[in-house]
Amino acid sequence: MNQLRDHIERIVPLEDTEFETISSFFSYKKYKKHQFLIQEGELVPCNFFVLKGLLKLVYSDDTGKEHIVSFAQEDWWETDFAAFYTESRATMSLECVEDTEVLCLRLTDYRKLCAAVPQLEHFFLEKAYQGFIAAQQRIISTMTVGIKERYEQLLKKYPTLVQRVPKSLLAAYLGVSREALSRLSR
Amino acid sequence: MNQLRDHIERIVPLEDTEFETISSFFSYKKYKKHQFLIQEGELVPCNFFVLKGLLKLVYSDDTGKEHIVSFAQEDWWETDFAAFYTESRATMSLECVEDTEVLCLRLTDYRKLCAAVPQLEHFFLEKAYQGFIAAQQRIISTMTVGIKERYEQLLKKYPTLVQRVPKSLLAAYLGVSREALSRLSR
């Protein structure tokens, strides 16, 4: 759990008692490769904090093709946020790329948590800003540069991630076909 | 200013005195079509709340081509958020598509504001979540559907906006050439 504490304290300082309160709201779970944390069409149980492993957030289009909305590795939060926050059904699925361990936070507990430790609202605000900025920069990247540069930016930004993920998944994340990504090596 | 109060109260209730405090931190400004609220390369003075009019947030790539990151019409907040929040230089510019009136909030005042009226942090959190969700859905839309459907989704989601904006700008927002968008009408 210290991992979570360190993660939060990068943004807001905590007393020991506060962190005890916080940790009481999370539950630990372990999943194996290919298991689903969220299934499309079902309610979203939690917001997940990744302790170890790797997840992919996937949107499947009407032709059945899979598009990767985001990856989540150690110290990342991941969920189908729109569905989680509005308690509606998931439009995406969340699946393990590797065996992974997570801490789970239900929506009701999230609310209690923010009430019990108000600084956490500031923590989540900061995370939301980061997420928004990252998403906006990804939009810009998609609009302005070709695949080659997008792939290079990805390599530069998340070098470790790229090594853990098969290229077919990277292609699904970058928004191009597996073949187009493969052709870059020439 | 009632416009701002109504806007905030859609998310958090306010006392009269609280709103007086809030409004004291904003300053009103008026700009004409083609004027810049943010210039690329300069510091970002404010986060802007649009009272009336229409703005475009633009990223210019190295070839000089303009890409529209987002539009902002009445009751929207807009700024180069990454640069605003970290007090660094803008990578985007913010320009009037029509004559527009805004309320300006400086970063130092934003901080004071959140300290003075703590519920506002919850208001901004909610806005950040909305922004994040919208950005993520735009990413999905770009990855999953062709131009035609993207344009139709835009029409459905912001019918009034589409009428106010020339198609060349819509193309720059959708991430395709003016010609490609024009070809849809056939």
Place this chain on the structure above:
DNA sequence: GCGGTGATGTGACTTTTGTCACGCGAAAAT
């Protein structure tokens, strides 16, 4: 060890989109 599955590269062809060039009509500027 063996058969299956998944990851990757490659060639041929099609489809989509970008780019450039041009024309036209409406609106704006002088």
Place this chain on the structure above:
DNA sequence: ATTTTCGCGTGACAAAAGTCACATCACCGC
């Protein structure tokens, strides 16, 4: 009122990416 600019459509061609089919290699489970 005349000139210029802007918005928009269009045709022709080039470039980029998608699709389909196939081949290879490595790893996994039995």
